[in-house]
Amino acid sequence: MSSLQPKIPLDDAADIRYLRANLTKAVRDKLATHLPKDNATDHEDALRSRVEELVGEFVARTFGMAKSSVTINGMDASDDKTLDPDTGADHFEPYDPSLHTRVQKLQEQLEVETLKVTQLRRDAPRRAAEAQRAALSALEAETEVNGDDEVAMEEDVTLEALAREEDVKHDYEEAMQTLKELKKSIPMTTAKLERAKDVIAYLEKKKAQA
Secondary structure, three states: OOOOOEEEEEEHHHHHHOOOOOOOOHHHHHHHOOOOOOOOOOOOOHHHHHHHHHHHHHHHHHHHHHHHEEEEEEEEOOHHHOOOOOOOOOOOOOOOHHHHHHHHHHHHHHHHHHHHHHHHHHHHHHHHHHHHHHHHHHHHOOOOHHHHHHHHHHHHHHHHHHHHHHHHHHHHHHHHHHHHHHHHHHHHHHHHHOHHHHHHHHHHHHHHHH
C-alpha cells in the first residue's frame, strides 16, 4: 500500500498567501514583543536581526514544503511563483475566529426559513381558499341589497379578498427569497472554513515533523 498522502486541494492560491501573511504577521508581533526595536539608537541589534532572519527562514521553509503538497484547481502548486513572498499583491483581512459560529447561525437560520416555507406551502392554499369563501359568503349575505349599495358592497368584499391573497403571496415570495440567499451563502462560507482547517492542520503537522 502506498504511503503517499493525498495533496490538499485548494480553489485559489490566495488561501496560501492568506495563511502566509497571517503567520508572518504573528511571528513579527511576537518578535516585537520579546525583542522590541530600540528607536533611541541607530545601532543595529545583532541578536534581533539574527532571530528575525531565522524566523523568516522558518516561514519560507514551511510554506516551501507546503507548496509540494497542495493543488490549486487541480494543478500542482510546486512551481507556482505567485505563492512566493513579495509576488502576491493581495491584501487580506485578519482571520475571523467567529467564522464557525457564523456558519452555525446561518444553518440555524436556514432551518427556520425552510420551516417557514414549508408552513406557507401548506397554509397558503388554505388561506387563499378561506379568503375566497369569506368573500363569497359576504356577497351572498348581501344579495338582498339593491342598486348602488349592492355594487359597492361587492367591490369592497372583492378588494378585501384580493388584499388577503396579495398578503399570502408576499409572505411566500419573501420567505423563498431569504431561503435562496441562505442556500447560496452557506456553502461558500463552509467551504472557506474547511479549506482553512485543512491547510492549518497540514502546516501544524509539518511543523511538528520539522
